[in-house]
Amino acid sequence: MIGYIEGKILKKEEDRVLVLANQIGYEILLPTVVMETLKTKKLGDQICLYIYYQQTERQPKPVLIGFNSEAEKEFFQRFISVEDIGPLKAVKALNIPIRDIARAIETKNMEVLNRLKGIGNRTAQKIIATLEGRMGKYALIPREEHAPDFPPEDFSKQVLDVLTSQLGYKMKDASQMIIEAMRRNDSISSPEELFEEVYRGVQNS
Numbered sequence: 001m002i003g004y005i006e007g008k009i010l011k012k013e014e015d016r017v018l019v020l021a022n023q024i025g026y027e028i029l030l031p032t033v034v035m036e037t038l039k040t041k042k043l044g045d046q047i048c049l050y051i052y053y054q055q056t057e058r059q060p061k062p063v064l065i066g067f068n069s070e071a072e073k074e075f076f077q078r079f080i081s082v083e084d085i086g087p088l089k090a091v092k093a094l095n096i097p098i099r100d101i102a103r104a105i106e107t108k109n110m111e112v113l114n115r116l117k118g119i120g121n122r123t124a125q126k127i128i129a130t131l132e133g134r135m136g137k138y139a140l141i142p143r144e145e146h147a148p149d150f151p152p153e154d155f156s157k158q159v160l161d162v163l164t165s166q167l168g169y170k171m172k173d174a175s176q177m178i179i180e181a182m183r184r185n186d187s188i189s190s191p192e193e194l195f196e197e198v199y200r201g202v203q204n205s
Helices: 032-037 070-079 087-093 098-106 121-131 156-166 171-184 191-204
Strands: 004-012 016-021 024-029 046-054 063-067
Touching: 004 024, 016 046, 046 070, 063 070, 063 087, 070 087, 070 098, 070 121, 098 121, 156 171, 156 191, 171 191
Parallel strands: 024 063
Antiparallel strands: 004 016, 004 046, 016 024, 046 063
């Protein structure tokens, strides 16, 4: 049974990707919350996913569902244990961060659960009744850190890459440093000038 796939993206669609791994192409369904984390990925980029493998007598064609971490996959397996929530319905439902869903279950927040696609009041009540008290682990999943979407020609991305990959700053901190530098001096026109302004900001903090 397939539990993990690592390879390059051959195709991206609204709710799935085609991944080439060991000369085999795997079509993998992705919940919206997972697809959102891959929006900066391009065809040919490497990708790694933890896989939930679904095959039943009623549905003999295997279905692969992908997640960014084992914790997300575990949450999904618990989520589909709720009555009336099958794997395919769950894939469509997970349209907000899993940590937020877990916290909503623990706090009995019906408003948040009703934001899940295809989940009404009755099903939200079943989710809480089934999973409340078992979601603490998933409520601690950290938020994904993503690089801000700079235009391709924007030298800010070059500076961001250096700050994170070479100098060891966290993505969140580096992004904030760049944003504040650009606010202080909107005439910056090169990576060197931006580094200087970022450095001045650090000195004055």
